[in-house]
Amino acid sequence: MIDIQYFLILSAVLFSIGVIGVLVRRNAIVIFMCIELMLNSVNLSLITFSSFFSNYYGQIFVFFIMTVAAAEAAVGLAIIISIYRNKESINVDEINILKW
Amino acid sequence: MDKFFIFVLIFPLLGFIINLLFGKRIKSEKFIGIFSSAVVLIPFLIAVYFLIYLFSLEPQSRFITLNLLSWIAAGFFNIQFSFLIDPLSLCMVLVVTGVGFLIHWYSIGYMHNDSMFSRFFAYMNLFILSMLILVLADNFLLLFLGWEGVGLCSYLLIGFWYEKKFTGDAAKKAFIVNRIGDFGFMIAMFLIFLNFGTLNISQFLAAIPVSFEFNSGLLVAVSLLLFLGATGKSAQIPLFVWLPDAMAGPTPVSALIHAATMVTAGVYLIARCSLLYVYSPITTNIVLIIGIFTALIAAVIAAKQNDIKKILAYSTISQLGFMFVALGTFTYWLAIFHLITHAFFKALLFLGSGSVIHAMSDEQDIRNMGALKDKMKITYYTFLIGALAISGIPPLAGFWSKDEILFKTFLNSGLIFYIVLLGIAFLTAFYMFRLVTLTFYGEPRYAANIHPHESPKSMTIPLLILCGLSVIGGFIGLPHITHLPNFLERFLSVVFDKTETALMMYSQVNKPEVSLEIILLILSVVVALISITYSYKKFSAVKKFKASRGFAKIVENKFYVDEIYDRIIVNPLYFISDKLLWKIFDIKIIDGFINGLADFIKKSGEDWRRIQSGIVQDYALITVSGIIIIIIYLIFF
């Protein structure tokens, strides 16, 4: 059996990649992918803990996170479409009429 | 059943709200007038019902507490919306609503065709409401609510004709002078809460005998501060200056302020807290002295005034002085007795003067009147009876109450005070008949284009009713020598019995001697009659008025009290606030500090808002770094 730490470290790395992606990528769709990455890293560590404690909380949570992530992606994409219609661009650093 | 009493408050409130909100839309003066009077009449009827109800109870159980709801509950600071119905407060309610109703009725005619008819009645209803809250309140905070409400309404009503500058000034004066009294009241309230842990009046009074000696410092302080409040509302030295100016308002307002409501608040407050005053005899002596001085000075001033309403105003101050004398000789029921009879005849006199002013097309100077006797018969006869009542002619109302005060003063405070009071009684009859003679007798001195006429029925009927009350009102409190029951004293005795017990502990109550009382009675009647005759003789033949000189001039100018206050209080205050507080303290220090602070806020705000760059990734970056910084800080520090 592989030690639990490896899974957790992998999860932390994935999460960091996700966060950094959100911070640096300009394309809104890529940002959403990075957010998916964050959520999936969470899923990974939840499964890890779940099997480590051998209780089912973590596994249930994973299912819910996957569902919510799908819903979030659907809403997100819809909003991205409407912003594209308005501005012809999905670069988040061009979206800044609202400020200060 | 008891809760039913709350309608006494609800109706005037309803009247106020409806008049205020819909008054302008309701075009009919008749409706507004009748409606506004009805909302005062109904509480009167309820109060009458409760009077009968109280009589059906045992004397000891004539205390009904109405606990409506909890107003403020913060820890042990618990204030209830609770009202106390006992003989004392019920007497006050009857006077306030009864006389108040007649004044409302009278106003329908008097305010006819005024452009702000509905607003006038809205304020009047609010006035009645505040006064009812004041007399019914079971705790000091609620009482203070009514107290302030009365002050506010007097401000609104005195300045009712706000187009004229002097009405505004008079309103402001009334308000500011009253605020000085309120200040005393508030400090007293804080002291009570601090030391007794309650603002409930009954609890506070009950705690006094348990834990305090006579004349203990705290009690003297509290009683003096409350008395300061009372001098403000009841126009005693040194705070009496607002009342004569309050004449600027419409005459029914003067009647309401002077007769039934506002000015009686101070007397009521002290009577309500009578136990406190028995436990601080020092204050009571001060009350006596202030009362007697006020009565004297006001009577002297009244003798030289020429404005019909000013004379009555000073007469009110003087009569209030009498009430304070009664309070100062521990005869609390007597103060209430005089308050009631005074409410009757003073309302009568004021409304009568209003009728005269109405007839004379707003002329108020009695030097320009004369010979109105035949032009307005009802006004004349009712006014005459009012004047006789205040002068103390038997068997009219004023005779019984005033004479009892004179007698009790003689018993409790000695000959000198008695002589002074007798002198004041002489002056009272003198100035009243100077007023009557100059107004109704002699030759007409008014301009030819004025055609005096009797006032409409809606004004004369209240006059007649008040006249009847002034005649019979005194019979509720007949002195012992008549061997007839004294209703009022017996009715109120439950309220004051603790006071009486406490009084026994340190003062010998002198037994009245019947022969002495009769002699004094006759003496005061004789004095009044002499005064009336002298006054009539002196003024009925007057044709020309000379400018006063010497002492008379000083009196005519009201002893220059207003001017003295201006010099020693108002002007220095202006000076300090203008030159020192405003120009230096305010502009340089406060403004400097505030503006500096504001600049700082603006500057830092300007910098920080740049963080909100509009780009969502910047936001996320700051948030994430914020989280990381906090985590690192918490882990390592």
Added chain:
Amino acid sequence: MQNLILYSLSNFIPETILVVTIIVCIIADLIIRKKSFAVTFVAIVGLVLSFVFVVKQWGLSMSIFSGMLAIDNYAVFFKLLFIISTLFILLFVETSKEMKTASHKNEHVYLILSLTTGAYLMASSVNLIMMYISLEMVSLTSYILAGYLKKDKRSTEAAIKYIIYGAASSGIMLYGMTLIYGYTATMNINEIFLYLSKNPITDTPVLLASVIMISAGFGYKISSVPFHFWTPDVYEGAPIPITAFLAVTSSAAGFSVLVRFFLVGFANTEIITAVKWQEVIIVFSIASMIIGNFVAVWQTSLKRLLAYSSIAQSGYILLGLAVVNSAGLFAVILYLSAYLFMNLGAFYVTILIHNKLGTDNMDEMDGLGYRSPFIGVTMAVFMFSLAGIPATVGFIGKFYIFSALINTNSPNLTWLAVVGLLNSVVSLFFYVKVLKHMFLNKPEKPLPELDYGYANILITLLLAVPTILFGLYFTPLLRLAENSIKIFGLN
């Protein structure tokens, strides 16, 4: 098992009613296919029904769906708050001109109801899973609502910023939840508390990190600094009724779950010393008050001003949480009830102004107090209440917050009260600025008077009267708050 589910369902009626109402609304919308009040009416009926059943739950104390949701007075209080605010928002939408420009006619009704359902769940959730799901339910609907005006650049911009920021925050929160799951092997906050109080606390860094990451998720809902960045932009871009909804319901829901999370899961002196969440809350609170108030001074858009004001108000409410005793929680509940009336009121007056002027820029509002005295006076009431001037309900809220801080007799918390008070003074600066524009600034040329219909006036009065009434007679609020917090068993 089956019995348990039935039992749970029988205590889940208010939520069920809302869900059924949503479905009915959707069907009705499909049938009617044009703008109609009928859909809103159905929603109102559903809300009122739900209200009845929520009231019936008053006094119960139980947990349903195997420890997922709690039914208690605390939850009932918040549900009532959400219902009242939702009812008002539905009326706001009906009277707002801005919302009429949307290409969808009735969709907002069931979106709003979905958000309310999510908020219900937030208020009663006692399990991290439930907390996450309900939070997302609120978030997802609010993303859509913020971008409701599809053709409006500002509205869509608000939506995209909101969703990116929100999704990232909830991702961070999820990671925090994982950590705490890894630490305690459970997701029920009662069990978390048991675990933490029974076992010696080791590995504090993990616990610290997890608590702070979780508070990122909640903090973004209540727009507390440093998770507030979305607030001004979204508030400004979204249609005003939606902004009002976010400001009241969404942030109250955030508070309901935040308070439960900390006061049930971590309210124990040893845990507080180890996890230091009290200090974290204090830092958030001070930062929120300062940033909110100081930056609000600069705003010219009324909506943006109210956004910063909301940030600052969150700071005040967090002060109540930071006390960690019943007096503080009491003050939080009281403040939230005050907040409901005054904030909705301020937003509604903004809607009315926007209806006539087509803008919420304060420079355009010069002399508005004379063009419509009604607007001017009611705005003054709400602004004074937000600033915490006595005789308004806002004062009562602030008063209890500060007295809770001072009554702890701990010097640090007393200092905190001083900071809060100074901030209130600063806040007066910009609240009064709104009134200055309305009353003191003269417009360049005389403008016509503005007339408002009875419906508008009635809705405004429904908010203005309680704002004053509860400021004078607040005992009912005190009783409500007192009974709402009993389940926490704090001292």
